[in-house]
Amino acid sequence: MTVSHSTLATIPNRYAFIDKIASCGERHTQLSLMLIDVVRFSDVTTSFGIEVGDQFLLEIANRLQRLFHHNIEFGRISGDVFGVVLPGIHSPVVLQQQFEYLAEHFKTPMYYDGHAFIADFNVGVVSKSQGAFDLTLFVSRAEAALKQAKENKYENFSLMSMHDKAETGRSLALKADLQRALARNELELYYQPKVDLSTLTIVGAECLLRWNHPTDGLLFPGPLIEAAESYHMMNELGYWTLESAIRGLVGFEAHGLDITLSVNISPTQLYDTKLVPTLKRLTHRYGVNMKQLELELTEDIAVSNSLMVKKQLAELRQLGIQVAVDDFGKGYSNLAYIRDLELNTLKIDKTFVMELTDNPVNKAIIEAARIIGQAKECEVIAEGVETIEQLHLLREIGIRYGQGYLFSKAIPHQSFISLAQQDIIVGDSPYRQMKAV
Template sequence: MVDALHIGDALLHRTVIDSAPDGILLVNRSGTILGANRAMERLSGHAPDQLIGQSVGIFLPPHLRERHTTLVDTFFVQPSTRPMGMVGQLQLLRRDGGAVPIDIALGHCEADGQPLAAVFIRDMTEVSRLQSQMHYQATHDTLTGLVNRWMFGQHMQQALMQSIRQGRPLGLLLLDLDYFKAINDTHGHAVGDLVLVEVARRLKGTLRAGDLLGRLGGDEFAVLLPELMAPDDAATVADKVLRALALPCSVQGCSVDLGVSIGIACCPRDATDADTLLRYADMAMYTAKDGGRGSYASYAAHMGHRFEESLRLHDRLKLALQHDALALHYQPQVDVATGRVVGLEALLRWFDDELGTVPPDRFIPVAVNTGLILPLGEWVMKTACRQIAQWAADGLRVRVSVNLSAQQFRQRDLAERLQRCMATYGTPPELLELEVTESEAVADPEVAQQVLTWMGSLGVGVALDDFGTGYSSLSYLHQLPVTRLKIDREFIQNITSNADDATLVRAIIVLAHTLGLPVVAEGVETEAQLRFLRQHGCEAYQGWLFARALPADEVRALVWPPADGQPGTLRLA
């Protein structure tokens, strides 16, 4: 058997290896430790000389040691290197009985004819803490601490399946504060935020332990009532909520009248899927508002007025597509350090002869629900590719980002469609960037990696949009072939006043740079926000501080013709 001290002197190069921040072990094919560096003592509590001669299974709980012995045997049958980040949920058992989250890389070598495994062990405590913090930020409303829309939807899907399986009714309450805009306008947003916190506190006090309360955004809350005895019990809870919010409220010396309109829908009585149940609760809530506010209404089949509006929007949008009556506007993305325009984001705009200007948050949901989102996305892609080619022919070479809807992203022939589109208009692929939301990208990492790799092979950039709003495992993010991260405007809005948002934005920037990715911050509206981003190394930003989204002809007029082939600087004079 090779002498352990000889192995340590010959292969570990003690002076250098002991200065490494990661733990390093040298293990033979029987799983015996032949060498360890000083970092292993910090990780495990065992001194290096105490580890020599021990089984590597000392770092594992007893119930995992037998399986690990099999894995060691397998490694030595076909030795291969393995980088960090290939496995998750690893923990190292310390001498004091505690556990440390770790990541492991493997290498192999020989000494005196004996095959050996070099094990590199990294302490992931800080990364795990960051992941937990990001997970909380991404799944909870930072103001009230309630679950956010995304997480509420996840719980709702599970609760619906359980309700159907067990045959127990489930209730959904959708709540919208009455005259909340007036509170903000009269007393200011700071008071408005405190009112929302007070509302959340009162709502929690009216609910059972098993009920779920979420803030969906703005002044809209939702309550999930699983395992009701009867559907009418949801109305009893709604009545309790109304009474709780009718009590006097004083915030920072301001007397505020609280009130709420509540819509109720139940499973399986009204619907058995989440989208329909939410839609019906929404219809009922607007019925309560129309009835004078400060009340609740349960869904009934005659509540179809909002559906009629959606139908009208669908018909007008379909005509707009057929007659090319839509437009793309372009919002500049600006280098934080130099003030130069480094890109543009293409944003869809619609003016209708009957409806007037229709904002995207009004017509995009209709497009998604009616299937128009795919032809709408196709129109956006073709229009952007054509515009990029026209600008390039005029000497204006600037990167343009185009948002992909979830439905587009799932198209099997997306890469072929994109390639045909660029070929039709002669679009330089390096000037096109596609934006995919974080939640969609991590929903199925394998498919996402395949699709994004196809895009990359075409020479097209890929930005991960709305980063921070969905929970990405760091290992997933590392595997996805993206070229840029975009921080959602939700976190930029309060970075100068909300410590949690500031911490998260700093962490995202550090994470992106660790992965070698540049960052674009969305929704920058103040000089203070820009100073924060500059201070923490964010590469680029977009928002009203610099410019709103502009029609194509205004972009052409406001960007200086570049003499060096690089994107120009936007001239706001």
């Protein structure tokens, strides 16, 4: 019979749970360890307080135990990460099904003290089938799988066997390479167009960081940002990105392009007192209009109650710099802070757009974002537009702007100029042909 806990204190903690893993490893030749991370749970405790957060965690723990077979071992690895040991044979297909079953089950909201919460998860799994049991390696593989699940673009699940090569060595190499990359100009900004959905003309671009690594080739931001965080170099990397974006604006203006550039800004920079003076210095040095620059904040930072963040954002807006909230709706939105925050743009998270035709709720969420944007007199941009059908539906809803692979992936500076100039220069590219849609 599954134990139901009345308090988090009775759930085995990390040390007790690792003892249980060790015991299972000795008794079973085949077993799997599943680490289950509650996505963005800090939003709940920030918004509702620790007591409410603990009650939700307790319900999650009890529901998790009821979902799995009675002979599992269950524990709490850290604040919002739970562990499940599954003895016996578990093929990749079965483990994937377990994850899907878990995700589907938790689509039902939980309620406590007038608050509602829908849990989403990152899940990393390691499986052992034969051979000697190495507890340290087994647990570290599971943690590596969980880390990979968090980095996956479309699915928050990752499975690793004991034979898979961990990323640790490569990550360490990337950390060591970062300083060289900054010194040797290996970093590059790519630009993804923002498009007016009615006219299909390019009105702006989002800057996305790429790393031209001498041995690994073109790298996406994940490993790069991880390396910067490990070296405490996020500010250095962030200011490199801002200066490169401003230089990019100068290049676009030289080719007759009047567009707005969006740059993702890290929480570290928002807490840096040098941010505003640095932006003043850069825009003066390059002679660009600050209104052409937009800073994109993640939703959790935008809705935080930090006085420092509010002060920085107010000063940035006084300079004419625009402010956008990225991935709107992805986390647990605190609409009260969105209501009070002065911003220019709401960017609808791509998951709602990419699944627009699959569930009517996605359409309702996008419609709600449009209404919020209209009330706040700010633009609303749909991310992740990939099909003509999505384009038509977004037009029907009344979303004016979008970006996504239907128009273009992120491309280098000169390629972006060529694409944007197709509004002026007669051409026969797929983008030009699509304007007949």
